Amino acid sequence: MPVPAAGGAGRVASKADILISLRGVTKTFGQGPTAFQALKGVDMDVRKGDFIAVMGPSGSGKSTTMNILGCLDVPTAGQFLFRGFAIETLDRDQRALLRRRYLGFVFQGFNLLARTTALENVELPLLYRGEDRATRHRMGMAALDKVGLADWWDHTPAELSGGQQQRVAIARAIVTQPDVLLADEPTGNLDSERSVEIMELLTDLNRQSGITVLMVTHEPDMAAFAHTVVHFKDGLVDRVEANHRPGVVPALN
Amino acid sequence: MQMFLTTLVLALREIRRHILRSFLTILGIVIGVSAVVTMVTLGNGATAAVKEQISSLGTNILQVRPGQGFGRGGGGATPPNFDLDDVAAIRGQVAGVRAVAAQAQSSGTAIRNAANWSTTINGTTADYFDVQPWPLTSGRVFTRAEEQAGKAVCIIGSTVYDNLFRGEEAVGERFRIRDLSCQVIGVLSKRGQSGFGGDQDDVVIMPLKAVQRRFTGNREIRLMLVGTDPAYDTAAIQSSLQSLLRERRRINGGKEDDFNIFDTKQISDTLTGTTTILTRIVTAVAGISLLVGGIGIMNIMLVSVTERTREIGIRLAIGAVAREVLLQFLVEAVALACLGGILGLILGFVASISIAPLMKAPFIFDPQINLIAFGFSALIGVVFGYFPARRAASLNPIDALRHE
Numbered sequence: 225m226p227v228p229a230a231g232g233a234g235r236v237a238s239k240a241d242i243l244i245s246l247r248g249v250t251k252t253f254g255q256g257p258t259a260f261q262a263l264k265g266v267d268m269d270v271r272k273g274d275f276i277a278v279m280g281p282s283g284s285g286k287s288t289t290m291n292i293l294g295c296l297d298v299p300t301a302g303q304f305l306f307r308g309f310a311i312e313t314l315d316r317d318q319r320a321l322l323r324r325r326y327l328g329f330v331f332q333g334f335n336l337l338a339r340t341t342a343l344e345n346v347e348l349p350l351l352y353r354g355e356d357r358a359t360r361h362r363m364g365m366a367a368l369d370k371v372g373l374a375d376w377w378d379h380t381p382a383e384l385s386g387g388q389q390q391r392v393a394i395a396r397a398i399v400t401q402p403d404v405l406l407a408d409e410p411t412g413n414l415d416s417e418r419s420v421e422i423m424e425l426l427t428d429l430n431r432q433s434g435i436t437v438l439m440v441t442h443e444p445d446m447a448a449f450a451h452t453v454v455h456f457k458d459g460l461v462d463r464v465e466a467n468h469r470p471g472v473v474p475a476l477n
Numbered sequence: 478m479q480m481f482l483t484t485l486v487l488a489l490r491e492i493r494r495h496i497l498r499s500f501l502t503i504l505g506i507v508i509g510v511s512a513v514v515t516m517v518t519l520g521n522g523a524t525a526a527v528k529e530q531i532s533s534l535g536t537n538i539l540q541v542r543p544g545q546g547f548g549r550g551g552g553g554a555t556p557p558n559f560d561l562d563d564v565a566a567i568r569g570q571v572a573g574v575r576a577v578a579a580q581a582q583s584s585g586t587a588i589r590n591a592a593n594w595s596t597t598i599n600g601t602t603a604d605y606f607d608v609q610p611w612p613l614t615s616g617r618v619f620t621r622a623e624e625q626a627g628k629a630v631c632i633i634g635s636t637v638y639d640n641l642f643r644g645e646e647a648v649g650e651r652f653r654i655r656d657l658s659c660q661v662i663g664v665l666s667k668r669g670q671s672g673f674g675g676d677q678d679d680v681v682i683m684p685l686k687a688v689q690r691r692f693t694g695n696r697e698i699r700l701m702l703v704g705t706d707p708a709y710d711t712a713a714i715q716s717s718l719q720s721l722l723r724e725r726r727r728i729n730g731g732k733e734d735d736f737n738i739f740d741t742k743q744i745s746d747t748l749t750g751t752t753t754i755l756t757r758i759v760t761a762v763a764g765i766s767l768l769v770g771g772i773g774i775m776n777i778m779l780v781s782v783t784e785r786t787r788e789i790g791i792r793l794a795i796g797a798v799a800r801e802v803l804l805q806f807l808v809e810a811v812a813l814a815c816l817g818g819i820l821g822l823i824l825g826f827v828a829s830i831s832i833a834p835l836m837k838a839p840f841i842f843d844p845q846i847n848l849i850a851f852g853f854s855a856l857i858g859v860v861f862g863y864f865p866a867r868r869a870a871s872l873n874p875i876d877a878l879r880h881e
Contacts, residue, residue: 296794296874317798324796335791335878339494349795351487354479396795 242305243403243436244270244293249302251288262288264459265302270404275430275437275470277447280456287408289456290440294327294406295319307403324352328397328405328435332412334389336381342368342392343377349400367399368392371425387418391425398429405429407439411446423449427470480801481808488809492816502777503817505770506857510821510850511828512763517846518829520756522838524749529839530669531745537575538608539715540739541567541701541722556735558697561685563725564602567701571717573709578605579685580700583692585655587641587681594640597680598654600688608704616648616663619684627686632663634678654681657691711740767850770817771857778810778865789869790877803870810862811855818854822847 251263263285270276270293280286291297292304295311296319304311306322314322323329328349336345347364355363368374371391381389390410397405407426411419427449430437439450447453451470455462492499543556561579568577581600586593606618619630631654638647647661659681668677689696705714715738722736782789789802797805825847833840 291875294794317800320793320796320798323794329794331878335787337788337791344490348792351483352795352797352801354483
């Protein structure tokens with residue numbers, strides 16, 4: 225499915241390996257005297273195949289940025305290029321189609337459908353892509369296998385541990401083979417052992433499947449798995465750190 | 478089409494997942510549809526039963542009785558009964574009359590061996606069987622000669638036969654009724670209850686003269702049955718019959734008739750009209766319950782949208798467009814309503830097939846009302862499902878995901 229292009233949005237010359245680029249992105253909530261400017265001009269580039277951890281205190285604008293990057297929200301002003309397309313000009317349905325085709329989401333609270341088997345949860349995005357039953361089953365099982373839960377396909381979330389639920393959520397996010405995986409505090413509800421397992425899984429997906437990972441986290445231990453750590457402060461990118469030894473957790477050394 | 482199939486799969490899964498809630502949601506529709514179907518089916522049955530019972534009184538028959546109304550006198554002197562001259566006059570002077578049977582009634586206990594049975598004695602002429610066909614199971618009706626002579630022969634109804642003869646051969650046998658020994662010459666076929674609850678088969682039919690001479694002790698006739706030719710207008714026959722009787726009974730000018738002419742067809746129309754109106758009223762009430770059932774669906778769907786806000790958020794986040802969410806909830810509501818409709822039809826079918834015998838009415842399956850009731854339940858799904866579905870589709874994915 226091609227990226228739905230709105231009128232006026234055209235391909236903009238960019239470096240080949242830049243997947244996402246934000247330029248002067250602002251976001252204001254509300255109007256008049258109660259208006260609150262959450263983003264004050266964010267500039268940010270995401271390279272294809274990168275593993276980025278987004279950090280910052282609450283209210284720093286990192287969640288708003290993630291919502292915009294996830295095409296769940298639109299910037300008030302500024303430019304958002306995804307694969308060279310100007311996303312800020314897309315309407316609601318076009319953004320939904322973009323999410324369906326290119327993005328995968330993992331949430332802190334897992335957000336699996338209750339009373340629904342792991343396989344059915346994983347198959348859900350394929351259902352919206354109109355895949356037939358056999359294809360859904362095959363791709364769903366492959367995704368579950370990737371997260372090491374192929375044997376648990378017929379279990380409902382209530383029958384799975386937190387770590388397993390998050391793995392199912394990751395399987396759901398990658399089943400469509402997205403370009404970008406957006407993870408919003410994926411280890412926030414897990415103990416440190418499970419957290420490390422999830423981070424290792426994300427690292428594997430990043431390395432082996434070439435999925436670009438964007439992750440919000442509060443924990444430096446988890447951020448240490450990323451190649452790049454972007455720090456937010458007061459609605460702006462404060463600083464960008466490159467991590468040359470990703471996966472080596474300082475606390476464990 | 479692909480999108481529709483997808484949403485249908487999702488909707489059916491959702492219904493299966495919340496089987497109890499789904500059932501409670503559609504309970505209103507189930508009851509509404511079954512009530513409508515049951516009421517209409519039973520109403521049709523009742524109408525058919527009334528028609529059937531009235532037609533067992535005979536079609537194309539005018540009943541002529543002295544007095545006004547049902548058996549009540551005009552207030553003053555009791556109006557005189559008719560006699561055989563009246564019968565002859567009607568037969569000879571009114572156009573469109575096929576046959577006229579006179580009737581004199583009495584009652585008494587019939588005794589045979591150890592069995593005795595209290596019954597109605599009906600004295601009449603051979604015309605009786607021309608006016609209203611009443612087949613015999615065995616034997617024959619009486620001849621003109623037996624009628625003229627007032628012989629003690631009788632034709633018995635099936636109830637009398639059952640009580641006196643209990644399956645034995647009756648024709649040629651004798652039994653005693655009020656001191657008169659009479660010979661059975663025929664047995665009537667079963668006719669069942671009359672429209673007014675009486676047992677029509679509990680009767681002994683004898684020649685008019687025998688009854689007059691032996692039981693009533695006069696030459697009076699209490700009832701004339703006038704068989705009319707279907708080719709003639711009943712109203713015209715009725716009015717010439719009326720003027721003839723007024724003349725014979727010397728009723729002049731503005732004075733009221735001291736007799737009444739009762740048209741079975743007219744009574745049949747009136748009674749079936751009444752049952753039809755009653756059926757409509759009850760159906761309308763049942764229809765209201767169907768509407769209330771629809772509001773129930775809307776109520777639950779609205780609650781369900783709120784309850785499933787997070788789920789909607791997940792669906793939107795992983796790439797469902799608003800249309801698909803709208804369609805999913807709409808299809809869910811319609812599927813629920815249709816499911817309710819089907820269950821309602823089944824329940825209505827079972828209810829009417831089991832209640833109809835209790836009402837002594839036939840079960841008549843009416844495909845039209847089944848179709849209408851089902852179509853209406855589907856329509857209710859669309860109408861009452863649309864509002865909650867639109868609300869679900871308009872949710873903002875970020876807010877929906879944050880919803881606790």
